[in-house]
Amino acid sequence: MEITFLIVLLSCHVIHSTDAAIEKNTIFGIEKNSLEVAGPIKDILAQTNGTAVLPCKIPDPAVGIVTWVRRKDRQLLTVGSDTHSMDTRFIVRPNITDWTLNIKNVQHEDRGLYECQIPTEPMQHRYVNLTITDAYSIIPGGPDLHVKQGSSLRLECQLIAATEPPTFVFWYRHERMINYDAEPGVKVEATTNGSILIITKAKLNHEGNYTCRPSNAKASSVMIHVIEEEEKPAAMHGSGERSNSNSGTNKCTSTQLFQVVVLLVTIRRYIMNPTTYFT
Numbered sequence: 001m002e003i004t005f006l007i008v009l010l011s012c013h014v015i016h017s018t019d020a021a022i023e024k025n026t027i028f029g030i031e032k033n034s035l036e037v038a039g040p041i042k043d044i045l046a047q048t049n050g051t052a053v054l055p056c057k058i059p060d061p062a063v064g065i066v067t068w069v070r071r072k073d074r075q076l077l078t079v080g081s082d083t084h085s086m087d088t089r090f091i092v093r094p095n096i097t098d099w100t101l102n103i104k105n106v107q108h109e110d111r112g113l114y115e116c117q118i119p120t121e122p123m124q125h126r127y128v129n130l131t132i133t134d135a136y137s138i139i140p141g142g143p144d145l146h147v148k149q150g151s152s153l154r155l156e157c158q159l160i161a162a163t164e165p166p167t168f169v170f171w172y173r174h175e176r177m178i179n180y181d182a183e184p185g186v187k188v189e190a191t192t193n194g195s196i197l198i199i200t201k202a203k204l205n206h207e208g209n210y211t212c213r214p215s216n217a218k219a220s221s222v223m224i225h226v227i228e229e230e231e232k233p234a235a236m237h238g239s240g241e242r243s244n245s246n247s248g249t250n251k252c253t254s255t256q257l258f259q260v261v262v263l264l265v266t267i268r269r270y271i272m273n274p275t276t277y278f279t
């Protein structure tokens with residue numbers, strides 16, 4: 001009884017998979033075993049919202065019409081330089097022997113295998129396995145950075161997992177974009193993978209939440225704390241570190257000396273000509 005049931009199940013399964021195999025080999029109609037991968041697979045990485053570049057070099061410019069196919073659903077993407085799919089993000093601009101496929105505004109769903117079909121006899125294929133990353137940014141040293149008042153501050157914003165350079169990187173202090181503020185002593189420099197914010201002399205009003213927002217990657221923030229300088233110059237407080245109090249003493253001595261000289265000169269004048277001096 002149980003055995004019969006098992007046999008029925010098994011045969012059902014066998015019949016089903018045979019159907020699937022037949023379907024696989026015939027539905028696309030271009031060639032047999034179209035779901036097989038007949039050749040090396042090139043791995044390509046692209047970032048979310050960016051452009052994926054899928055290369056396809058052909059041996060001879062005169063081979064004919066090259067097509068690109070997405071393997072997971074066997075969707076025909078481009079035929080020659082025409083976008084065949086409803087999805088207009090797929091673009092091929094052929095150049096002699098180069099039939100590179102560009103996928104604009106690429107998303108996670110676009111990952112997977114793509115096939116470039118070159119109509120030679122027999123047909124040649126180029127396979128690309130596309131992987132999508134999410135680019136983000138980091139500011140090393142965060143989330144809290146302490147800087148002494150008067151010293152310089154250098155914040156570096158670095159893009160991670162990015163496959164394209166950003167078109168811009170904006171810096172914000174308390175939600176205000178400061179790239180074009182022309183604030184004295186504050187400047188922004190672009191780097192190959194991000195941006196650097198430089199504050200030549202940190203002031204108390206430079207304290208706060210700084211955010212780096214690249215055009216094509218997740219933003220990152222850092223909290224800047226400016227430590228007030230404890231050692232005030234001696235001239236203001238009359239006491240301080242040793243070298244300062246020494247120079248303070250010297251100043252005091254020269255002042256006293258000057259007063260003594262003035263006094264001596266006055267006395268001398270008075271002695272020499274008392275009447276003129278008082279009129």
Ligand SMILES: *[C@@H]1O[C@H](CO)[C@@H](O)[C@H](O)[C@H]1NC(C)=O
Nearest residue numbers: 093094095096097098099100
């Ligand atoms: C075609 O490729 C050649 C050589 O790779 C290059 O110099 C030329 O700029 C390309 N033309 C276009 C329209 O991309």
Ligand SMILES: *[C@@H]1O[C@H](CO)[C@@H](O)[C@H](O)[C@H]1NC(C)=O
Nearest residue numbers: 037041043112113129130131
């Ligand atoms: C494509 O790459 C992913 C990882 O990036 C991997 O898991 C997958 O097996 C690859 N597919 C093929 C067909 O090589």
Ligand SMILES: *[C@@H]1O[C@H](CO)[C@@H](O)[C@H](O)[C@H]1NC(C)=O
Nearest residue numbers: 158159160161191192193194
């Ligand atoms: C970013 O570029 C800087 C130099 O401009 C380099 O020191 C740093 O290692 C790079 N970071 C990454 C994640 O590539």
Ligand SMILES: *[C@@H]1O[C@H](CO)[C@@H](O)[C@H](O)[C@H]1NC(C)=O
Nearest residue numbers: 175209210211220221222223
């Ligand atoms: C700094 O600002 C960013 C962007 O508005 C925000 O996401 C983050 O939580 C803030 N950090 C702090 C410590 O307030």
Ligand SMILES: *[C@@H]1O[C@H](CO)[C@@H](O)[C@H](O)[C@H]1NC(C)=O
Nearest residue numbers: 048049133134135216217218
């Ligand atoms: C992609 O773009 C959308 C819409 O502009 C945005 O909401 C999303 O954060 C972006 N993703 C990444 C990883 O930058």
